[in-house]
Amino acid sequence: MSAPTHGKLARVPGLRHADHVAFTVPDLDEAVRFFVEALGAEELYRSTRGPDADFMPENFAVPQDARLTLAMLRMPPNLNVELFEWDTSDRRTEHPRHSDAGGHHLCFVVDDVDEALAALRSIPGVRVLGDRKEVAGDSPRVAGNRWAYFLTPWGLLMEIVDRSRVADPPPLVGPADWLAAAPQNPRKDQ
Template identity: 70%
Template structure:
């Protein structure tokens, strides 16, 4: 396998993204019901004064519960719910340091807007947008942001109208992993 970065020995691929959420059950429902994720496992850690500050960079009283989800066809998502005396309940906005979003390619962004428009816990931000000539490499992209009740921004993008899109990672780059099987001849 070719490494992603020649500067980091042994780097193979991205394994997962992670989000801290205020309610693990609600976030899990969103990812499983709306987005089709599968729960793989869950775990707990802490509080542990010897581990949490050093290995997680959080206060000694911090403890967490996590769930690892498989979001087909190409992403694992880890959801964390943390407890700590000084935990901030505010999710960063897109304009804040640490702000972020999770983007999904869809067949038709208008269909997605119609499907999620009345769902509780998700607000579509504005109307569907289309990238114009000011960004010629992606002119024709149609997209919308939606925000969950806790602040995670989801983006849904339809790239089908882009004339000559840049080579972003996508299905053409995925390779089925086939384990090597060594058969030994019996004597």
């Protein structure tokens, strides 16, 4: 447990935007296949590192014998996902629960939750958690939000959400923001 901080925190200079999220998976090939086939990602590259007794503990906070293979995926229009498969002498295999420290999930906006759930239920190993839910008066700002959680075949918690029924949604980042943030005069050599 960390000590409480007092006073204002320093702002990180030059911080521009999120580049990617990363998840450790038990089988990289299975996870890449799911992201590509079920979620429409594109695999950009793979790389490996380790073991390296000096570098790995210092730069990744993992044991000296740790070895990783990673794949970087692009999920248009706005998300890069990095998937890691680790090999190490003391690797833990259980996922944190949503309520545990380190708990996490990845959420995708869909056009129709019921249609997306039907597709997810047809994928072997996917476990949909309950039925589709709809936000009501407990969160008036997003009332009408339709959502559901599911577990991938290897246990990663994900969510799908349909905000089309929200009357006045909060200013969440979306396609208009991506267009506004695009360079006005993109370089031709990129």
